[in-house]
Amino acid sequence: MDLKDGIALHKQISDWLKQQIETGALASDEKLPSENELSKKFDVSRVTVRRALQTLENEQLIYRCQGLGSFVTDQRTHQSFSILNDFTEELEGSGLEASSKLISFEQVDISDQKNLLSYLDIENKKIAVQIERVRLGDGEPIAYDITWMPIFYGQLIEGYDLEETTIFTILEEEFDIPIEKGCYRIEASMADEKLAKHLNIDPQTPLLLMNRISYTIGEKPVYYQKRYYRNDKMVFELMAERRNSNSESDEELPFKEMIPVFRDNT
Template structure:
């Protein structure tokens, strides 16, 4: 199964950045120029750009274009907690709405983050996560397909961590990066926000107890409904 066109474009732009075609802080060509260069619609090109923005590789400046992201100060977060467990700990009822659920070839970023072999497939799912039926975040989660191929869709989408733990697998630590951004039109619609509202973006790689990365998640939280608490 081949990668979707927008993932192929994502991979090419990421390769260009890594090969220094564009440097940190550079403004990349407009969506119109890139869509013409790749021979695709602006909608497809925009999807590729948004994926790179969600991964922190690119950043949008309102009214000024899209730029190669600058490095930011990072803070370690020490506790791995699933959305389900976190929500229940607050006395709320968690739920999810699955937007997409596909088995496909991974992007370059997914290969790097999950340390995959070239021939491995991944399960990529997009979900809106709720607490007491209020939308809290939009999440794109990628896991190696071999790890979850024996589980049904509900076991994976409702609480992946609990499913894995019920099979004797131990969840280890995670690597997390939190930054801020503005809600795109799509995210605003999903989370019942206004376009341009504040979003907290979390990028997380979660490891099993033996140190094997098994999950790469890009999550966008409604800034007025969620906050991170760090304790040292």
């Protein structure tokens, strides 16, 4: 490729790399040429190459791993999972329009489910609000949610359109109840008949199960949720740092970033 006058060099390089990705010359998860290789190929500085790569990263066409290089994404969205997001925010940048199909919204007796009582901090109560939804991207099922809420919060969102908006949005924008943090547990699961039907997959298909408790001010639980992701639609990428063996500090090192990547199987 010959660079042209009148067009910023970094843009010409990013456009060329984008074309390589879009035509399949650079495949999903394939490593890009190094900054040094690109610098020599186009006879430009590494600063120019870095600007080109930053453009592609901003457009979510590539992801970069420190010390390893840059790689083509397997679908063009990378959202930081180190920030607490709702489903709509997770899909931002994916090119998919988020929506939900409400399956049920009801009050249920959970007096015999001690784990739920504990998660919701309502050990002295018996009833919670249970919400079940299929989570969609461009109308296609990506995940299935089962959410339990203390009666107080559940009654606040009753009557709102949970197919077009999220629980976070309703609580934060309508009632000034901020969602401040979440606690996650990720595990493998299998689709039973019910999940298979709603997710449009075969029974016993492996799923990724995300358990989450979301908290508002004062560490009050707003809900406990089990979200079953189709793993042919979404995977997670984790960026972490190794503890310095010479460090005398006992402080735990948090992971740097965990990213949900939505796959395009079309």
